Amino acid sequence: QVQLVESGGGLVQAGDSLRLSCAASGRTFYNMGWFRQAPGKEREFVATISWTYAYTNTKYADSVRGRFTISRDGAKNTVYLQMNSLKPEDTAVYYCATTTRYLRTNADDYDYWGQGTQVTVSS
Numbered sequence: 001q002v003q004l005v006e007s008g009g010g011l012v013q014a015g016d017s018l019r020l021s022c023a024a025s026g027r028t029f030y031n032m033g034w035f036r037q038a039p040g041k042e043r044e045f046v047a048t049i050s051w052t053y054a055y056t057n058t059k060y061a062d063s064v065r066g067r068f069t070i071s072r073d074g075a076k077n078t079v080y081l082q083m084n085s086l087k088p089e090d091t092a093v094y095y096c097a098t099t100t101r102y103l104r105t106n107a108d109d110y111d112y113w114g115q116g117t118q119v120t121v122s123s
Contacts (some may be wrong), residue, residue: 002026002112006096012086016121018083022096022114029098032079034070035107036092045105046094049079059103060077064090072112086121093118 001120008020017050022032047060047070079096096115097110102122104110 002098004096004098004114006094006114006117007121009094009119011120011122012085014087014121014123016086017084018086018115018119019080020094020096020119022079022081024077024079024098028077031099031101032072032102033097033099033108033110034081034094035096035097036077036090037116038089038092041092042094043107045107047081048103048105050102057103058071059105083119086119088121089122091119091121116117 001086003021003025006020009019010018012018020024031050034046035043037043045061046064047068049070049072051072067085072079095114097113099110100108
């Protein structure tokens with residue numbers, strides 16, 4: 001049974017940092033992504049990572065590029081989202097998800113989702 005468990009969310013001030021983790025079990029994944037959903041808004045793409053033994057590639061939303069970094073630990077089957085210089089507009093529930101496809105930014109392309117972790121950034 002596939003399971004994704006996010007952790008690391010919390011309440012921080014603008015300019016602070018947080019690192020989210022997404023631990024996967026039940027299968028080994030090679031394409032994972034982070035999305036977020038703020039109250040009253042649609043779920044939006046944040047970052048995605050795809051890897052093989054030969055490469056690791058990433059893609060970011062324009063709103064987070066240069067501030068957020070997605071990475072992975074293959075041995076732990078875990079993906080991370082390092083979030084620096086957080087802004088109030090980053091406040092949302094953050095979800096990790098998996099896909100069989102390379103560097104997907106559309107939520108519809110993802111098959112399994114975690115339960116989400118709340119990130120709140122105060123001004």
